[in-house]
Amino acid sequence: MMKKISVLGSTGSIGTQTLDVVSKHPEHFQIEGLAAGTNVDLLLEQIHQYHPKKVSVASKQLADQIKEKIPSGVELFHGNEGLIEIAANTDAEMVITAVMGSVGLHSTLAAIEAGKQIGLANKETLVTAGHIVTSLAEKRGVKLLPVDSEHSAIFQCLNGENRRDLASITLTASGGSFRNRSREELTHVTVEDALKHPNWSMGAKITIDSATMVNKGLEVIEARWLFDLPYEQINVLLHPESIIHSFVEFKDTSIIAQLGNPDMRVPIQYAMTYPERWPSPSKSLSLAEIGKLHFHEMDYERFPCLRLAFECGKIGGTATTAFNAANEVAVSRFLRKEISFLQIEDIIQRVLGMHDNISYPELGSIEECDRLTRERAAKL
Numbered sequence: 001m002m003k004k005i006s007v008l009g010s011t012g013s014i015g016t017q018t019l020d021v022v023s024k025h026p027e028h029f030q031i032e033g034l035a036a037g038t039n040v041d042l043l044l045e046q047i048h049q050y051h052p053k054k055v056s057v058a059s060k061q062l063a064d065q066i067k068e069k070i071p072s073g074v075e076l077f078h079g080n081e082g083l084i085e086i087a088a089n090t091d092a093e094m095v096i097t098a099v100m101g102s103v104g105l106h107s108t109l110a111a112i113e114a115g116k117q118i119g120l121a122n123k124e125t126l127v128t129a130g131h132i133v134t135s136l137a138e139k140r141g142v143k144l145l146p147v148d149s150e151h152s153a154i155f156q157c158l159n160g161e162n163r164r165d166l167a168s169i170t171l172t173a174s175g176g177s178f179r180n181r182s183r184e185e186l187t188h189v190t191v192e193d194a195l196k197h198p199n200w201s202m203g204a205k206i207t208i209d210s211a212t213m214v215n216k217g218l219e220v221i222e223a224r225w226l227f228d229l230p231y232e233q234i235n236v237l238l239h240p241e242s243i244i245h246s247f248v249e250f251k252d253t254s255i256i257a258q259l260g261n262p263d264m265r266v267p268i269q270y271a272m273t274y275p276e277r278w279p280s281p282s283k284s285l286s287l288a289e290i291g292k293l294h295f296h297e298m299d300y301e302r303f304p305c306l307r308l309a310f311e312c313g314k315i316g317g318t319a320t321t322a323f324n325a326a327n328e329v330a331v332s333r334f335l336r337k338e339i340s341f342l343q344i345e346d347i348i349q350r351v352l353g354m355h356d357n358i359s360y361p362e363l364g365s366i367e368e369c370d371r372l373t374r375e376r377a378a379k380l
Contacts, residue, residue: 003272004093005022005030006034006092008099009098009121010036010043010046010098011037012037012099013098018119033053034056035099037058054075054086054090055074056083057076057078095117096268098122099122100203101328102125102128102370105125108120113136115141116142119145119268124324127320128366130225131225132363133225149242149267152258152266154227156270157247166233169246169249170248171219171234171236171246173216174241175213177195177196177197177210179238187342191335191337194208194341195207205328208331212327212331213305214327214344216306238295238299243262244293245260263282304349308345308352309323318361318366319355321366322352322355322369326348326377327344327348355369
């Protein structure tokens with residue numbers, strides 16, 4: 001089997017690991033398109049290694065910078081139009097959407113509209129417009145295959161099961177860089193402290209989101225759409241080792257969990273090869289070596305952003321769009337050292353206080369909410 005693939009966000013953490021999987025199985029995968037942001041040096045390396053037919057970068061300026069350096073025959077695009085070109089207008093059968101933030105929405109919708117299978121690693125797509133994305137996927141007969149380790153775990157645990165027998169799903173959370181610190185100890189933590197994740201190697205934004213537990217909140221909202229479940233059936237459990245990636249419980253109290261070493265290449269590869277399983281570059285898990293696994297109830301006072309995510313999810317409509325947009329701005333302000341770590345949640349909470357919810361928003365209302373929320377979060 002030769003599967004043709006395009007990767008949106010090819011130079012990011014998920015993108016590079018996707019290409020690592022492709023390198024391990026070169027006889028099975030062909031790269032049709034690559035879309036990157038600003039890391040043009042890495043993109044050029046990828047172009048020479050994987051020979052895509054189309055590539056895209058963030059801006060015209062960057063495109064001009066590299067156009068002399070790319071092999072003839074490779075078409076070059078830029079900006080949002082470029083992202084959509086790579087998503088929808090190549091011969092790829094599958095698109096891995098791994099761009100950061102809400103810019104992933106239009107390109108994902110374009111890929112679904114074009115009938116591509118989606119390997120979904122862009123949480124914000126479902127968080128901001130879950131109802132639009134899932135109904136379009138259903139209409140076009142497109143599978144949304146989760147790439148996040150937690151959603152991949154739930155997806156695998158539900159394989160072959162009757163969905164009517166499901167009682168609940170539980171997403172596990174490592175607790176991030178500050179899981180052993182009290183609220184008081186968080187007052188003066190630095191960007192450098194926040195970027196040291198104990199278990200996973202991820203990009204800067206997602207590592208900060210992991211420390212505030214916003215990441216888990218986004219995953220909860222995403223799970224609601226991916227698995228068509230009410231929030232009452234979605235739980236979160238602290239599990240510092242990140243060995244159980246998530247689990248499901250059935251009506252008869254049986255629990256099925258998916259376990260493995262923390263290595264994103266496993267869920268990425270499963271999305272790419274589904275329904276088959278192929279040998280993986282990851283190291284086998286030895287439970288004897290680990291010896292013990294730990295679990296703790298989630299403390300919503302300690303992690304208020306997760307509580308806010310559940311609240312926004314239950315309100316529905318544009319509330320989740322506002323939650324996501326406020327967080328994106330607050331995190332980038334923290335990374336630029338404009339605000340303190342605890343001000344991230346403060347900004348999210350204050351912006352949500354100003355939000356006027358629209359229950360069943362069209363795409364235009366979602367974009368307007370996103371824009372307005374970002375303005376507010378930037379000023380606070």
